[in-house]
Amino acid sequence: MSEPLLEVRGLSVEYGGSGLLQSRRESVHALCGVDIELAEGCSLGVVGESGCGKSTLARVVLGLVAPSAGAVRWRGWTVDTSARERMRQMRRELQVVFQDPFGSLDPRMTAGASVAEALDALEGVSDGPTVQARVVVAFESVGLDHGLASRYPHELSGGQCQRVAIARATVAHPKLLICDEAVSALDVSVQAQIVNLLAGLRQRQGIGLLFISHNLxxxxxxxxxxxxxYLGRVVERAPRDALFATPRHPYTRALLAAVPEPDPRLARRSPPDEPTGEVAPSAVPSAGCAFAPRCPHAVDACWHRQPSLEPAGDGAAVSCHRWRELSADT
Ligand SMILES: Nc1ncnc2c1ncn2[C@@H]1O[C@H](COP(=O)(O)OP(=O)(O)OP(=O)(O)O)[C@@H](O)[C@H]1O
Ligand SMILES: [Mg+2]
Incomplete structure (x- = not known):
């Protein structure tokens, strides 16, 4: 098998709680021992409720937050933020689109200038006619009329701004695009257009996606x-069809149960195990499963022993002591 584009191994991130001035603040374990892998041109979704560590994962991969343990490997190279030239190269190949379409663009720059600036920063291309030609192509590739290049962000709609942000991110032909809730702030119909645009970019240009979203x-x-x-740990990992057809972890089941099914014949019966409410990190058992306080199936072992992520068939892996029994019940 070819080398993965992105590999994250045993990644842990702890915010705060260390150093003299922070000693009285409780630290937050935003990620605990996370492993992910993404092959070239593939698309990996990262889901989970607010505060589970999705953006932290993106920030570590981008080299913006230092992990407290574990490593990120980009095309086989262990990311080292002190290796400036190699980091610059990685940034050309690894781009990001954030949630806020207006906030991610400089309000003092026209849409065209924003894309041109990215081209200069990433490839050092500043020659007028070449920049102009590349900006035209970038606008076309995100379905934007080039006439909008002279507009400022406040003169564009949210969807148009997000297209400009995607044009900026893709103008230098990255290998991977990290989308952190990139469609969440948009109207539903505009969301669908941007999702189709991303699918098209992947198909036409082979750009891989690390797609972070709470929208299943x-x-x-x-x-x-x-x-x-879930609370910084991978509780389930599975190929798309396996995850949606046979979710194994009680938390995944609860997440899926909350997604409206457009076809009533296929509508999943609301499971009796849907957890409610949020759990303060302090309520999480230190030795057991982080989901135990919300899990209707928790037994003694769940409170005292951390389940490991184990293979569960169909290419899936699950971290639950009881996944076999629960799967047999449904
Ligand atoms: N800079 C920071 N300093 C301290 N704690 C932080 C910081 N950034 C995030 N956290 C905490 O780390 C945990 C994970 O946050 P993160 O932003 O990664 O979650 P998320 O899954 O992206 O949430 P959301 O869906 O709301 O965007 C949360 O408990 C959050 O409060
Ligand atoms: Mg986030």
Whole structure:
């Protein structure tokens, strides 16, 4: 098998709680021992509720947050933020689109200048006619009329701004695009257009996607594989079809049960095990499963022993002591 584009191994991130001035603040374990892998041109979804560590994962991969343990490998190279030239090269190949379409663009720059600036920063291309030609192609590739290049962000709609942000991110032909809730702030109809645009970029240009979202319907449409995070840990990882057809972890089941099924014949019966409410990290058992306080199936072992992520058939892996019994019950 070819070398993965992105590999994350045993990644842990702890915010705060260390150093003299922070000693009285409780630290937050945003990620604990996370492993992910993404092959060239593939699309991996990362889902989970607010605060589970999705953006932290993106920030570590981008080299913006230092892990407290574990490593990120980009095309086989262990990311080292002190290796400036190699980091610059990685940034050309690894781009990001964030949630806020207006906030991600400089309000003082026209849409065209924004894309041209990215081209200069990433490839050092500043020669007028070449920049102009590349900007035209970038606008075309995201379905934007080039006439909008002279507009400022406040003169564009949210969807148009997000297209400009995607044009900026893809103008230098990255290998991977990290989308952190990139469609969440948009109207539903505009969301669908941007999702189709991303699917098209992947198909036409072979750009891989690390698609972070709490919207499972969108993830289902766009991703080959899905990782489910719960309080900083991977609780389930599975190929898309396996995850949506036979979710193994009680938390994944609860997430899927919350997604409206457009076809009533296929509508999943609301499971009796849907957890409610949020859990303060302090309520999480230190030795057991982080989901135990919300899990209706928790038994003694769940409170005292951390389940490991184990193979569960169909290419899936699950971290639950009881996944076999629960699968047999349904
Ligand atoms: N800079 C920071 N300092 C301290 N704690 C942080 C910081 N950034 C994030 N956290 C905490 O780390 C945990 C994970 O946050 P993160 O932003 O990665 O979650 P998320 O899954 O992206 O959430 P959302 O869906 O709301 O965007 C949360 O408990 C959050 O409060
Ligand atoms: Mg986030």
């Amino acid at each position: 319907a969108v993830v289902r449409h766009l991703c080959d594989e899905v990782v489910v995070l």
